Amino acid sequence: MFRFNPNRKAVEKGFLFTIGLLTVVAVLPLFYILYTVTLKGLPVILKRGTIFFTGTFSEGGIGPAIAGTFLLTFLSSLIGVPLALMVGMYSYENPRSVLGRWTKALLEIMMEFPTILVGIFVMAVLVIPMGTYSAMAGAFALVIILLPYVAVYTHEAMRGIPFTYKEAGYALGLTRIKVLFRILAPMAKRGVLTGVLIGIAKAAGETAPLLFTAGGLYESYPTSITKPVGTIPLLIYQLIQSPSPQDHATAWGASLVLMVIFIAVFIPLRMSLKEVKL
């Protein structure tokens, strides 16, 4: 009655093998990338020593780019995070109104939007009128990049709080602002903080929106937000296109720095969470 079908058995084995193989194929590139970037970047950094982190470009370092990355990330979070928290709160408070639903939809669209378009938009409205690339323009572009992440995470984190705590807050005679920001937001701080960190990580790693906004500055440290500034990703992009092997070496070193920063922020964050939206 239970007839053994060798053909079916073979298909089954082939299926399991294929699934396993494709899984390996899916994650293999990551290891290849980690391996290559370390292999090519580490000797560069070791050879040049601390000058790589602090020196200007002609000294063989990427100091100004590191400073620029921090500057732009800082500026964009300073403006973007409060705005995003407000937007996330708004869409949490108005889940059924037309404007609330549109806000949520807009945020989701912004998350998926081609980032190069943000770059040339900011170029048109800020760089051309000002007549120069600037840290300000770069930061503005990054605000648009990080805002939807922070807002969507805030919304989701707030939505996870049981309704009874909201009632308890209002029952104490508190205003909406106080219930939202002093009671509920601290309760959801893990989720909100995750969103903030992911937004910042995204902003720090972006290249395309900075191409025509930040400009680039590698021979001296940034001093003004109305002047051009460089960042690590932007520098790498420009160096890859150079024919000089020396520049390529710097690019690999810079890539390793960027990768280490990303992994140092991202892995602990991801380990403490169930799932993330990227």
Add this chain to the structure above:
Amino acid sequence: MNFAIETVDLNVYYGKNHVIKDVNLQIPEKGIFALMGPSGCGKSTMLRTFNRILELKEDTRVEGEVRLFGKNVYSPEVDPIEVRRQVGMVFQYPNPFPHMTIYENVAIGLKLNGLVKSKEDLDERVEWALKKAALWDEVKDRLNDYPRNLSGGQKQRLVIARALAMKPKILLMDEPTANIDPVGTAKIEELLLELKEDYTIVLVTHLPAQAARASDYVGFLYLGELIEAGPTRKVFESPEHELTEKYITGALG
């Protein structure tokens, strides 16, 4: 006679559902008023009109009046936030804020409403509220702990302390013992008997036995209508309405 709470032709709608129907109820000052009825009869909804917390839920509509000490809280010039400061509330699920310490939980209403002048005043008021809620002796050595290690009954008394700290005249209690073990329940009922000397307590319950044990007055709500209300002994000994009799004898869900 002056009533603590009085409803006049109160109607509540959830969207198109008519959940409270023409209720006229008087709750006297001081003492415990039990609002009883089977699950889903509208008791919790009605309770939430007394401090206008119902409007947190979307798509609700209230018609008629709710008067606290003679003043209609639904009249247009009334700010619901002011109403809520004078009315304390305790919930079915013991919900002290999990991210605040025991001390902060009691202090939060005072602090955020700016009702105390100094740290000493605040300490004093927190101690007073915790004593009033019969919790002080159990937590005085761990005021800076988080409430997660408290028992259900202790959590609920912490919530009572949080409400009392605001010095309300009225305490609304939405099935406060529904999620508490029998020992904790007995303690809370005992506490209510003490508190009723100073406060008007509205106790929502689906257990006729609890209403009989703990209350001075009782109202029976069935499918959104107020069937009967009056002194507890009278209602339980000689109910006027057949439905009330069925309910208190357990013949009704």
Add this chain to the structure above:
Amino acid sequence: MEVMRKLDVFDIVSFPVILVIFLLFAGMLFVFFKNALPALEHFGIDLYIKNIWQAASVPQKEVYGIAAALWGSFYTSLIAILISLPISAAFSVFIVDYAPRGLKNTLAILSDVMAGLPTIIYGIWGAFILVPFLRHWVMEPLYRYFSFIPFIHYPPVGGYSYFSAGVLLAIMITPFVSAIIREAYQMIPFTYREAAYAVGATKFEATRILLGYIKPAMVSGIILGFGRAVGETIAVSLVIGNTFNLTYKLFAPGYTISSLIANQFGNAFLYTYMTSTLFAAGLALFAIGLTVNIIGIHMLRRWEKNVQV
């Protein structure tokens, strides 16, 4: 019938912020339209359907048609999806059905690391490692033995090509597409699994049935993955070869809209119509991105709702 609530401080503070966000979006649309207009008026529909890029110092001699870049965006994204879909599906099935607990979590984390890794890292790795690798191990052997097949009939000289861009994009979107498929696959109610095995299906057959069940989610994964691929700029511009080349031949260098913008925008101001042309290209990308994402997100939400009920 909602109760009109009185405006409170929160409304007063949050409303302007919401307004700013919407104005920003409307502003973007406006800026793209306004800046694209001169080129659209000058070249008409030819701008989108012709393949020509003739920059000149005299405006009368300037002629632009971005058909090759439009095609490139579509073609590379299509290649990426075709490669990524089976990998993503298998990866999801493996994580949900076969991986032991510890490995499950590790694989999910690795996948998220891949999704979040700065794109410039993919770019440098793609340009210096992946392209030579593909040229040596895939493109050259295929060209040597199978060049009679039209798709392959192009000498892989530099290796920078539609194919390389497609492969790199496939690697980049796989964590994203697989996250959508995985979530849907996990959400399948247990009774369906039981039912599949109860009728005597093998693992292979059961998986096929279950994947059929989440087809709408897979389709939205494909659409959203496609959207990501179309929008990706930096990595693609480093491996595609940046050449106007309207062809289906896999190993030929090409352009995509985003790589065209990245590559040409910097010096476009030297010419009369080039900036405007690039904004028109951006407008097309805007339209594609918007359509694709709205459809994809909408489908995903609808599917999630259906499953939850």
